[in-house]
Amino acid sequence: MLMTQVLADLYGCGPIMDDPAALAAAARSAAQSIGATIVGEYEIRYAAHGLTVAVFLAESHIVLTTWPEHRLTLIDILLCNPNMDQRAVAAALKERICPTGEMVVHEARRRIDVRP
16 A cells, blocks of 8 residues: 655745644644544653644544744644645645745655565
8 A cells, every 4th residue: 555645844934833723723623624534642741842743543543733923833744545635734734823824845655565
């Protein structure tokens, strides 16, 4: 099986990037928009600043990590369902988290061998 992991860098983000509830809501909304099943979430705030918010899906995960001092948010999206669009998730997250900023998308191909 072949999957594509989408890693996106969002530059020029606003204050929402320092709000864990808003980030989690954005990730949940993006997941729901493609029919993914949310099974859990977790957040951590770093000293002195920054967050990581993870939304766990039956299909894998969405992880957001922020550096407010650099106005940077990193996104990690992995979906095991080939019918789900990781790029649509990234676009939805950009609109919520960094609508006037820049998004740079990287794709990593992941292969799972199904050998006996």
